[in-house]
Amino acid sequence: MKKRIQPVLIFSLLLLSLSIYAQDDMTNLLNQDTKPVIDYTSATFKATRVIVGQSCENPPTGNLIFLFSHHFGALNTGYENLFGLKQAQVRLGLEYGATTWLGFGVGLNTLQNTWDGFLKFKVLRQSKGARKMPFTLTIFGSTSIYTTKWSDPNRKNYFSSRMSYATQVILARKFGQRFSLQIAPTYVHVNLVPTPDDHNNIFSIGAGARFKISQRVAINAEYYYLIPGQIKSIPATSALSLGVDIETGGHVFQIFLTNANGENMESIVTQTTGKWQNGDIFLGFNISRIFTVVKPKEFR
Amino acid sequence: MKNLALGFLCLLLISSAGFTQKFITKTGHIKFFSESPMEKIEAHNHQVKAGLDVSTGDMQFIVLMKSFEFAKALMQEHFNENYVESDKFPNATFTGKVTNIKDVNTAKNGVYEALVEGKLTIHGISQQVKEKGSIEVTDGKINAKARFNILLSNYNIKIPGAVSNNISKSVEITVEMILDKLN
Numbered sequence A: 001m002k003k004r005i006q007p008v009l010i011f012s013l014l015l016l017s018l019s020i021y022a023q024d025d026m027t028n029l030l031n032q033d034t035k036p037v038i039d040y041t042s043a044t045f046k047a048t049r050v051i052v053g054q055s056c057e058n059p060p061t062g063n064l065i066f067l068f069s070h071h072f073g074a075l076n077t078g079y080e081n082l083f084g085l086k087q088a089q090v091r092l093g094l095e096y097g098a099t100t101w102l103g104f105g106v107g108l109n110t111l112q113n114t115w116d117g118f119l120k121f122k123v124l125r126q127s128k129g130a131r132k133m134p135f136t137l138t139i140f141g142s143t144s145i146y147t148t149k150w151s152d153p154n155r156k157n158y159f160s161s162r163m164s165y166a167t168q169v170i171l172a173r174k175f176g177q178r179f180s181l182q183i184a185p186t187y188v189h190v191n192l193v194p195t196p197d198d199h200n201n202i203f204s205i206g207a208g209a210r211f212k213i214s215q216r217v218a219i220n221a222e223y224y225y226l227i228p229g230q231i232k233s234i235p236a237t238s239a240l241s242l243g244v245d246i247e248t249g250g251h252v253f254q255i256f257l258t259n260a261n262g263e264n265m266e267s268i269v270t271q272t273t274g275k276w277q278n279g280d281i282f283l284g285f286n287i288s289r290i291f292t293v294v295k296p297k298e299f300r
Numbered sequence B: 001m002k003n004l005a006l007g008f009l010c011l012l013l014i015s016s017a018g019f020t021q022k023f024i025t026k027t028g029h030i031k032f033f034s035e036s037p038m039e040k041i042e043a044h045n046h047q048v049k050a051g052l053d054v055s056t057g058d059m060q061f062i063v064l065m066k067s068f069e070f071a072k073a074l075m076q077e078h079f080n081e082n083y084v085e086s087d088k089f090p091n092a093t094f095t096g097k098v099t100n101i102k103d104v105n106t107a108k109n110g111v112y113e114a115l116v117e118g119k120l121t122i123h124g125i126s127q128q129v130k131e132k133g134s135i136e137v138t139d140g141k142i143n144a145k146a147r148f149n150i151l152l153s154n155y156n157i158k159i160p161g162a163v164s165n166n167i168s169k170s171v172e173i174t175v176e177m178i179l180d181k182l183n
Helices: A002-031 A079-084 A265-270 B002-019 B073-083
Strands: A038-040 A063-074 A088-097 A102-109 A114-124 A127-129 A136-146 A163-175 A179-190 A201-212 A217-226 A239-248 A251-258 A282-292 B022-035 B040-053 B058-064 B091-098 B110-122 B125-138 B141-151 B170-181
Touching: A002 B022, A002 B040, A002 B058, A063 A079, A063 A102, A114 A265, A136 A265, A163 A265, A179 A265, A201 A265, A217 A265, A282 B073, B040 B073, B040 B141, B040 B170, B091 B125, B110 B141
Parallel strands: none
Antiparallel strands: A038 A127, A063 A088, A063 A282, A088 A102, A102 A114, A114 A136, A136 A163, A163 A179, A179 A201, A201 A217, A217 A239, A239 A251, A251 A282, B022 B040, B022 B170, B040 B058, B058 B091, B091 B110, B110 B125, B125 B141, B141 B170
């Protein structure tokens, strides 16, 4: 009895396994020996700025971004000044993504006729799949040179006195599809400060967040906490900005409220004097337009 | 009895081995193209996995959505983030049959019409499709080609009003791949 069952059992088992095999066979065949790919997180922030400060994002490789930043005057200046609409602080900028890890840019600010130039290195990219990386790490370095006339032309002035530098370590993470967060310890060095009581080396801690409310609209918040006691000659304070990102095809439109007057990193950290509670708030917007300079291989 | 079972087993193994005539590729090419008065959208994917069993006609495609390359980086980001939601639905797949596979002789060079039927899954939505393509046999290799249109709305891919003039509602898909015989 035993002898007769065994072959039948084996046979039916074999048939069963074969029929299962036939269904999944092709799928397994196609999936075997395929190397798992690195799945990089995209759009942690939608633009290269969270609001006024840098985000962890670089311009896409081979792409040139024209970025127009505009801040109106303070809301608390009253009807006489049309609540700030009569004034403008503008930065015209160009930035380019040379590789996936290197971006650079230049800008001209109307605030003190300041030119700025920056380099941005993407050191780590958040990813899953073949390489698991929990966050994105970007290093940002910039130099700003103000070019207004010397306040005292009679004394000996050095060109280096016009310069200041900013360095940021931007650590960012996208949590799921909707929420992104970044922390950006920031160091600014100002070559010439107004009084001996002012520090040349100034530290600030930046934080930015993005919450996507629809496929095309996101709410952003950004805060640069100025560690107290570093700047004495002016009532410098921390910079808080709240904004909305709206995507429209080839551009991203950012509209926001901020107490930061400046649009380059050095002045955001060291020259923000307006206080939200006093209504020293500026309405502003960033408009960016992206141009593909170097097309991907397929399209050349 | 034992010998009989063994014989069966051998027969079965032989028959299944003789039956499987599979052709596969992992570098298949799929292009999609759409043109509207405002904008031309074109993307290429060269990492399509595909298989065809010429003994049964069974056919399968696996398309990693993030492998589509666009001329504009922002377009690629929008495609993955907002339209096909690649994080939620990483692959598009096709599982079906070449219904007239008997007409295809892989031993003889030539071009054969292929009638393809099956389930196309994009953006997590499956639709039954029936399209015509061609199979060209060249020295034991199969060059499979097809061109057809899909309606984005059939796959729950929404185009917002603001850009509805820039994006066509129908997308042309071109499939072109060379499958090698699996030994």
